[in-house]
Amino acid sequence: DAGVIQSPRHEVTEMGQEVTLRCKPISGHNSLFWYRQTMMRGLELLIYFNNNVPIDDSGMPEDRFSAKMPNASFSTLKIQPSEPRDSAVYFCASSFGGRNTEAFFGQGTRLTVV
């Protein structure tokens, strides 16, 4: 398996533009997580899907952020409109099974909003 695949790896956009980050989880995994990592705040959970249904979106910073999981093999995280403070590395992770299973992370998307 190729692991969790994220695209793009890098994104530079101007303030106010819409940004869409994409994630393909590991085949067969039923849980998907979006995280944001910055130097100041470390890793933060944004949203968690289980069986394609959003279970916990309490980490989504504000209405400018939205996430979808239309099927088991694809998820998007959208920021509209983007702001410079959204600049961070965004990770997608997936896992399968119960509470004590491992989460596998993608390589991340480095977003820079100028």
Next chain:
Amino acid sequence: KNQVEQSPQSLIILEGKNCTLQCNYTVSPFSNLRWYKQDTGRGPVSLTIMTFSENTKSNGRYTATLDADTKQSSLHITASQLSDSASYICVVSAAFSGGYNKLIFGAGTRLAVHP
């Protein structure tokens, strides 16, 4: 409040030496504790995962310990190599109903191994 604190914040050691990283947590209800290694520019990779009943687990040169009574964990690296240079993140899972775990991340310890 669920929190995970790691120490030291950063550490420099010479190749071949051992080191120990610390993690203290206040997370409830506790489900498991994980140590991740994150190389620069890459996603975190799991090293160990321990449940309440486990107090030690090894993965090659990495050995993690867990004291659920004092809510402390450590990650011991033996005979360090240059490739061990990375951030090490302690992650504690809080268990919720329906099988859902919420992961609480520490800020990480940045380890640099010098030749």
